Amino acid sequence: MDFELTHKVALVTGGASGIGAECVRGLVEAGARVVVSDVAGESAEKFAAELGEAVVAVAGDVRSAADTAEMVQTAVRRFGRLDLAVNNAGVGVPTKLDVGETPLDEWHRITGTNLDGVFLSMRAELTAMLPTGGAIVNVASVMGAVAMAGASPYVAAKHGVVGLTKVAALEYADRGIRVNAVGPGFIDTPLLSYNTPERLAEIAAAHPVGRLGTPVEIAQAILFLLSPAASFLTGAYVPVDGGYLAR
Secondary structure (H helix, E strand, O other), X not given: OOOOOOOOEEEEEOOOOHXXXXXXXXXXXXXXXXXXXXXXXXXXXXXXXXXXXXXXXXXXXXXXXHHHHHHHHHHHHHHOOOOEEEEOOOXXXXXXXXXXXXXXXXXXHHHHHHHHHHHHHHHHHHHHHOOOOEXXXXXXXXXXXXXXXXXXHHHHHHHHHHHHHHHHHHHHHHHOEEEEEEEEOOEOOHHHOOXXXXXXXXXXXXXXXXXXXXXXXXXXXXXXXXXXHHOOXXXXXXXXXXXXXXX
């Protein structure tokens, strides 16, 4: 199977930590040049400096159309093109609230990053990829297939990411651009840091494998979907969840 990505140019949103950072590392190891974007600009700069000249950092908020356009243009200006993208930027739900109790600003905060941010990023990425083709992976969640009480904006956004992925895959399949989504289970990242140890143990036990996933495990699946090894795979939602959805 071909995982060779030498001379490819990639963009990773939310790339300074967690799953995004592991995607950046994996892409560099596979030979790609990478733009790492993150709302935490200083963290992105520091991370890029650690990885060398193949990585460029750009500060940006995926809720901003201007920022997402600039992320893509940074790749084109610095490396001449854009071939691959991982739309990973996201926020969690620190406080569980029923739908009728969810404040409007909290709804917009979560859906703005987790759904609007994917749309805005893809809109810019797809345009840049048209001359040469490419591949996009959107990071959804197992909550793109099922629901969890108290997390309505997160669940709605992740369901939306799955639907948006499928629409884009249909629209761009004949133009040489593949679009897929991954559905991580609960992963050991800062997004879970607000949970108590007891709650984390409960979450881990909900996975048949008996543990949380790691960012590396999700990044490996994403790297496969970006690679030529997945050349006949588009419009897919791929759970990477330790069996969570098989229960």
